[in-house]
Amino acid sequence: MRFDHGVASGDPLSDRVMLWTRVTPEADGDVPVTLTVATDQAMLQPVAVYMSTATEDGDYCVKIDADGLQPDHWYYYQFSVGGERSPVGRTRTFPASGSFIDRARFAVVSCANYPYGFFSVYRAVAEHADLDFVLHLGDYLYEYGPGEYGDFPERDPLPPQEMVTLADYRQRHAQYKTDDDLQALHQQFPMIAVWDDHESTDNSYRDGAENHQPLTEGDWEARKAVSQQAYFEWLPIRPREPGNYSVIYRQFQYGDLIDLTMLDTRLEGRDEQLTVPLDPARNSEDRHLISADQMDFLLDSLSQSNAQWRFIGQQVMFGQLNIAELPSLTEDQAQLRSNLSAINMDQWDGYAADRLKILNHIDDNNIDNVVVLTGDIHTSWASEIYRNPSSLLGDLFDKPLAAEFVTPAVTSPGFPDGAAELAGILIPVVNPHIRYVEAKSRGFILVDVTRARAQAEFYYAQSIESFDLRGQIDNSKTKVVSVKSGDSRLIEDGPVSRPRTLRTAFNYPPLPLNAVTVNEVLS
Template sequence: MTVTVARDAALLDPVARFETRADAQHDFCVKQDATGLEAGRWYYYRFSVADQRSPIGRTRTLPAADRYVDRARFAVVSCANISHGYFSVYKTLAEHGDLDFVLHLGDYLYEYGIGEYGDVPDRDPVPPHEMVTLEDYRQRHAQYKGDADLQAVHQQYPMIVIWDDHESTNDSYQDGAENHQPLTEGDWETRKNIARRVYFEWMPIREQNPGDFATIYRRFQFGDLIDLSMLDTRLEGRDEPLSLPFDPARNDPERRLISDTQMQWLLDGLSASTARWRFIGQQVMFAQLNIAEIPSLNEHAPQLRGNLSAINMDQWDGYAADRLKILNHLDDNNIDNVVILTGDIHTSWASEIYRNPGTLLGDLFDAPLAAEFVTPAVTSPGFPEGAAELAGVAVPVVNPHIRYVEAKSRGFILMDVNHQRAQAEFYYARDIESFDLRGQIDESKTKLVAVYSGDSRLREEGLRPSRPRTLRTALFHPPAPASASTEEMA
């Protein structure tokens, strides 16, 4: 198989050709590291075998870390269950034309069988049962890659990815999962390793060491503008989630959401960064989401401070000591301009991050230590009608650090970042159940929130949608047909 890389969409100005091989050991998926390319520019590529040719794809190399970059534009997505509807959000992104990359924060696919989670006509999962075996996981990945709208996103943009739980199974952690029954589904370690292996076969991610399918935390540098640290808060180091929100063990300093090794890697990277913005891409909500509070008695002792009763123990709220370790590091080392990007919960949030936002006479009168934007789902459902509207009003009352909640609409975040501010633009799909309405945005729901350099408070007043880039290099021909070789679009 030949991979051709060129500077132009017609492939008339090729810069490299590589020979590679597809084989059964890797489910006939092909990846090629295109070495020797220039930093910070677009390239076009095609796979060919004999007289068979793939559609032409487009990708971008990152600007060199020491280069001044005035602007970055990228989309943030998560939670795309094929059985809940069409990938209207992906169609919108593919037609956008001027993004630098797409950031996918997990739940790229779901493990459930027919009727178990979603029942939109003609969107049944393959295989029809829950994925458990190697063949099951491979078939499900192949089905998702066969979706024309998802193919079009991969064709248009490089995608930076991490897994969450549904790439293995619901509410997974290091030693088990809520949706794994050993008596009928076998050994968890075996299933987890299968899920990891197939993820590395089918997704645009390279092994950090040969045969290492476990390590996905890694860092990207976008010139001098952004350092992006991607975490694994799901399978690497995570202790079993607590079942009760008022369990005092949530403040246990020995509980881990990420391993000590990953934690030190993150803290060291935040300290060493010289970029204007330090972004953290990760899976579960970082901001406190509380029912009630107790006073802060000692800011460096998590067992003595914080949330009397939170809501979701799968989030950082269930691992308060790990979260406090990061916040103390930011504060003690005067690290600013930290923005956390999150997926997982099928809803939209914008929050200021404090050690303990419940102490109204304390932290909220200080500067926030970071900001967090949580992206809505591509298709997976949020709160039901009525409850979503109530949550949008009630949650900020108990949690004044949470500035925006939209709890039911599907969509994405467009991040527009320059040296002065990082602006999150929440866009929502008009419809995900109608094939004909794919790609249309409900402009009445658009929300803009920004954080400015040197001040992590969220601002909403006076914002305007960011301007598109003047120069667009998108491929404007239609997406590849569903019959195209799907591994060529990875």
């Protein structure tokens, strides 16, 4: 019996957290599994023991909602089957709702395509030992077959074809979970995750996908359902009810400092994307990116929040992107316009009425300190959010309604050389609400939140191609952007935040498996 896919934790609340592993069985049949939670890394001070069963129907994944825990505590956990034990993982509960909290630190990641290179960014996040949690905003994996989207040596995707069936999705999740750097990330921190399109297939929406051919790949609803099932099996996510794999939007409270609302802007309520850039139909009130139920959930969470900060974690770029005024005189400029046109209608720009409804709600209810966190487009952005940022004599002289930070990719490619550099120069000129664009480097955002400000620190990996440079940061590229409480205007190039290693330090690399069995500890 082995634990080839490591351990993971996620969806932390003040009294519980989801704990995950996958048993690699020696033969078919149910496998009894024991989970021990302790207050020390050596697992000598257990506080709870849980029993579960790994079954073939669940692909031998084990998920336990470890409850009865204390708020704002770090815990260690370990699974065992007989005498075999998993690695020891570390997790934490969130502070109790309403309790005074002065600081939070977390990382934001997205877009990790296995065949494009090493998960150096995950390694870099794992080595920030003082983070409270990790936010994954989608494209945890990709659906393509070998050579279709990335061809890094010895990282061909499994199965060796596009994933369509439940077995395909499970095998691809299993391959990703064998990556040492992803395992290190999961082993260190609880993760709050949502899917984007590639967990099912490219440019998916409620009723279909650009990369789904019904004649050869079957019924879309069936494919969507098995992709969601595999995602819930292999990620430490708490389902709303047993067997419900379709609803992933939810909310988390980090004391009185942060209310975090996670959205599903991909599969739950999205109408099909428009195909023509800046199609006037994008303004139709009949076009939706999220369902009416999810919209009500979001608006209620914003207006009912008593936290200092209201964060929205979601998949696609929220802020407006004006591409009509970008020049296209040179080959690089034409490439830039082509790249932007290809992504624009997949974003909130393609569903403008839904965005306006949210912005009107924020303005009408005098809701402050709203920060949108976004993934999807493999590039870095920092924007002030207005109703109509193209009106130089209007909104831009008012206080922004929110701020948005878009995280770069873990490995997936951004704009090509030339077009990437132009993007950083030209886009803010014709989009003055967009204050920062970095269009090709892989990395992550470290978000440091105090009662006075929310700060996004963009960190970039030195390389995703060198095994020896995994986890190394190119400090020359680091960018700091922040917003003050009560004013969502962006402030650039302040100092990076101070780490909190004394509070949440964790031995890294993790200690080897201890030689003490669960029964010996409890006896």
